[in-house]
Amino acid sequence: GIQVEQSPPDLILQEGANSTLRCNFSDSVNNLQWFHQNPWGQLINLFYIPSGTKQNGRLSATTVATERYSLLYISSSQTTDSGVYFCAVEGGNAGNMLTFGGGTRLMVKP
Amino acid sequence: ETGVTQTPRHLVMGMTNKKSLKCEQHLGHNAMYWYKQSAKKPLELMFVYSLEERVENNSVPSRFSPECPNSSHLFLHLHTLQPEDSALYLCASSQEALQSYEQYFGPGTRLTVT
Secondary structure, eight states: OOOEEEEOSEEEEETTOOEEEEEEESSOEEEEEEEEEOTTOOEEEEEEOSSEEEEETTEEEEEEGGGTEEEEEEOSOOGGGOEEEEEEEEETTOOSOOEEOOOEEEEEEO | OOSEEEEOSEEEEOTTOEEEEEEEEOSOOSEEEEEEEOTTSOOEEEEEEETTEEEEEOSOOTTEEEEEEETTEEEEEEESOOGGGOEEEEEEEESOSSSOOOOEEOOOEEEEEO
């Protein structure tokens, strides 16, 4: 099956700093989603982005499908951005079945 | 609020107990999913239902038994679990199961097996 790798695994930022999270995948994808998991376990949808670039406030994402990676940008980070960020992809004929990466654990310090 | 609710939020059960997890989606979707998130492991897909029919079972032990009575409700029946089954169980839904649509997740049930 498709492999999904996220980097870095852990990240500590000072409030106000910018960061880039990366998601590499091993095959072509039909679907790519970025999620933020809060400390209570809730997965919050950030972006549905199988290709191209999207922006939502301080967050933006870019997926370059031909090169098999996606980037999540966080600008002017806030303490509430802390949590785990997951990339999930649906590859080939997977029929909307997502494969998740291992996540990036982000801590933003005040 | 994602439009997907799960109950209970926390559950502690012994290995000989029988319990059920419930998921409900208010999004008018036709597909529902169960995922398992264990410590230090990526989220794993367990079951997929499309219009109340199971379309995928990722080699899940028979002590986990799903039920989908209609497109809005999904249950996971648990019996004779093992301590290694302790995990966060997440439910999700999407417009369809066999095409590429965005998935929306519930808040999860944190299960502890003693």
